């Protein structure tokens with residue numbers, strides 16, 4: 001497998017990111033110090049990730065389901081293939097135990113449903129979600145687009161240049177690339193035909209109730225805005241917007257709903273300006289070596305994982321990131337938007 005290129009500049013600009021995705025922008029918008037710890041330095045809390053795994057396996061199942069529909073399977077046949085694919089990836093079989101393409105020691109994914117934290121996200125709710133999705137939102141109502149060459153439009157990675165040049169970090173001289181621009185990158189779940197229009201499909205999972213209040217969180221939303229901007233560049237005159245397909249998983253039921261989200265050309269222009277303005281701020285931070293703290297964000301989203309560090313005196317923070325604080329531990333898990341899925 002080819003080595004993933006770094007998403008950072010070189011030399012004196014080694015803390016300046018040139019390939020940005022929605023996760024990077026979200027961290028930057030929340031708090032520049034948080035962005036620095038997570039994206040620049042790559043520290044994450046060493047906590048169980050089974051909750052996140054549920055969403056990843058669900059996406060794998062959905063991808064297989066839509067691919068089966070595009071290949072002409074009927075709904076039940078596509079569902080069987082998708083369930084098998086999803087549970088094999090989740091570690092049902094030692095022979096197939098492959099975690100997102102990275103071979104690892106076989107270990108079945110089996111969070112304990114009796115434990116309060118996993119009573120909504122476990123193996124049985126994962127299987128139920130895929131089966132109930134087919135009943136609630138028939139996949140043939142929003143089938144994947146098939147390109148002219150026969151490729152099914154699922155799991156699409158994108159990289160597009162932004163209208164801002166990267167500062168001279170020595171890369172241009174070394175590689176003869178004099179027009180190096182910042183890159184906006186990410187992954188679409190796929191393109192779907194819905195009604196008479198084409199949309200970027202975005203599957204979301206949540207434990208919250210799905211309703212107008214739930215969908216309002218995506219209007220505006222950094223990830224959805226970036227997808228809309230990228231789609232307007234990659235598929236001009238083709239894509240009408242983003243089709244959110246939401247899955248609410250609860251202990252005794254799973255609920256689904258779809259909602260298309262559209263952006264006007266003026267909104268897309270504003271999003272592009274907003275992104276490059278944030279990057280300009282990142283240049284200032286990288287040059288000065290100071291990443292401002294936004295202490296109004298410390299208690300958002302269930303609490304910032306870096307609060308134990310930020311409470312400490314500045315001179316002690318690096319030691320706490322490396323060695324931990326009490327039971328809190330941080331590990332290095334660099335975020336690289338250029339990594340292939």
Ligand code: SF4
Pocket residue numbers: 030031032033034035293294295297298304305306307310
């Ligand atoms: S604890 Fe607050 S200041 Fe520190 S990184 Fe998190 S949000 Fe920023």
